[in-house]
Amino acid sequence: MKVLHVIPSLSPKLGGPTHVVLNLVKALVKRGVEAEVATTNDDGADLLDVPLYQRTEYQDIPVWFLPRFSPPLKEFIFSSAITTWMWKNVRNYDVLDNHYLFSYAPTLAGFVARRQRIPYTVRTMGQLTPWALAQSRIKKQIYSTLIEHNTLTKAAAIHCTAKDESVDVRRFGIETPTATIPLGVDSPIAQPDAKPRLCSKYKISESRFVVLFLSRLHYKKRPDLLLQSVHQLVQNGKDLHLLMAGTGDENYISELQSLTKKLQLGNRVTFTGFVQGTDKDLLLQGSDVFVLPSFSENFGIAVAEALAAGLPVITTPGVQISPEITAAHAGLVVDGDKEQVSQAIQSLIDNPKLRQDLSRSGKQLAQQRYSWDAIAKQLAEVYKLIIQHRRLPHDVLF
Template sequence: MSQKLAIKPQNRYPHICHVVASINEEVGGPAYSVTHLTQALSEKQIFPHLFTLNYQKVGEQVTTNGVQLHSYNATVIARYLRGFQPSAYQHLEQLASTEIDLIHNHGLWMFPNIYARKAALVNRLPLVISPRGMLESWSLRNSWYKKWLALILYERKNLNSATAFHATSEEEVRSIRRLGYKQPIALIPNGITIPSLYNLPDRQVLNQAFPELEDKKILLFLSRLHPKKGIDNLLYVWQSLINQFPQWHLIIAGPDLIGYRAKLQSLTSQLGLTKQVTFTGMLSGELKVAALSQSDLFVLPTHSENFGIAIAESLAYGVPAITTKGAPWKDLVEYRCGWWIDDHQNALKEALIEAIQLSDRERQEMGFRGRIMVEQKYSWGVIAEEMSKVYHWILGEGDRPSSVDFY
């Protein structure tokens, strides 16, 4: 407990500073989960701050309401050197010394994550770290030499400094423990904003933007375009199914931050799928809602996810989902709202055949069960309530929540 907490005024809400490398739209994942978490916390007797860099070339920053935003335009050096921006750290350290009771860092490997640890240690503040899937086996193997070097140079010190960890899945808890960390871990999944199903955009919105979808049933992939998402496997499987299911069309939607779309489009052409696959780029606003609500089936054949927010979003719109066991979604099986499969092409093909051969009514019933499940388990109000309990417990203001696991 910091000295500031000992003298803080009565009835003052805890000031929690969330540190994340970026909340620009095209970054995806944490840009949405962290901003939505902080907004929901503002309604749970928490005063949230959000510290981040603004990478203006990857979209607008996700809107934050009810949150004190501390955003600094990323310099040229920061853009090319993993967020290295000492002037931003100075702002964070000053903020931590005057207003903050606890720092919650989201993600690894970036300089803002180092700044979170330094500001916490200098000011003797508790530090919570959310790895956000970056300690998963697949992620560590990807560019492993860079990550093990980073672990030696600075990241291990960051992780050792954590008062507690926040994991979004049981697999992430196991990943943290496998690396030898013994601090408490709060197992709290990401949340989603539950959409209203009234006044949704109609199918014509999609058809006007993408005329090739006219009279087609839609299989939707919506996520960041990245090798870990298994999109190449999806394309190979789709090539084997198009003659059997010519009335279906595959949409691949999502931002491309690493130039991967060109490789995928080349593969699509090689497989003769240019008329059966549409790359939309990043979808937002009405067009994203139309894609989610008007699709017949969602697929995310990922190799590794700490949560998989797009799966929850599809279920919230009543669309059943297929994903691999690289994502923590056994709920799909337990609540009978989708398929949770092994991470290989044969399993994906079998699941797609089974899902496509269901009647429209059977798929809609699966989607309805998924909608009820995410309302009960993954609404931001539920998630923020549990997270606020963790903060109060760390600050000595409450009992240990049931979500917290000890080594």
């Protein structure tokens, strides 16, 4: 079974989407699936320093990188080279797995696959939530009418990562069968004495309660709301420190830094920049609570990583695994306003036992639901059904 994953970019700056594709393909390869990736050399405003026009091993998985048209057209990421490559090579695969909507490479892949009678799946990645569709609404309505509705309707299956995402698909008017399979997270490497080491690294008093935001710095994820919530808690006499871990648009980061200064939180907020590996594990194991107050997340990979590390989480209903978190008593799900986020953080500051209970339940949920190996096995089963029937015969929920 030979499967091609198509994604506009593998830039580390994209955060979750890149992390997911790399780990998903790696897990599929371990299970004996001949999985490869076709993408561009996009790296935001820059270009990845990678070999082009050849199959190369990139972070332990086989990838075909094609040159991106410069300058980038935001998320659309046009590439004439990938057009030529697709027409020549798509016929060599049994299934295509396309990641993203409203972007050139996966849209093209679906079109070519239909012409060459190769079945394909689509992972919508939260782009059909009401909030996401409201962004650049007119452009998306036109694009959907002309292109994307047909892409989704003629797909062999739509890969959803949470029940709410499959609801969004139906709300969009698509009746294509869905395969609801969660995403996975890496098991963290244990970091002894994590809290003292974290505080030493970032020059924080060990007595302070450490709040972690670990995600792309983007207005959708509402780091500004978290800053305002922390300010309110400090005004109420709480001794805490916020670690803002992640990268994003430079102008938006400057806005967040200006807000930090305006709120007089300069000595209580640290912008760490992009983190990975043991530095990331240290953040997840040394902090006291993880907060992601997003407007919208199709899954919330950073939330799942915090659960796996045993870090209590606070998130919002817009994160589509929030019903699973609530059902498992693995975190606090609150409305995305300053008062409720502040109250949730305060409840964890004041109640160590609650933190312990959430930590234990969060680890259990991650171990039971978010294993990359189990997810690769489930997805391989979906691929086999598609190859056998040319289309997923019915909705599948794992």
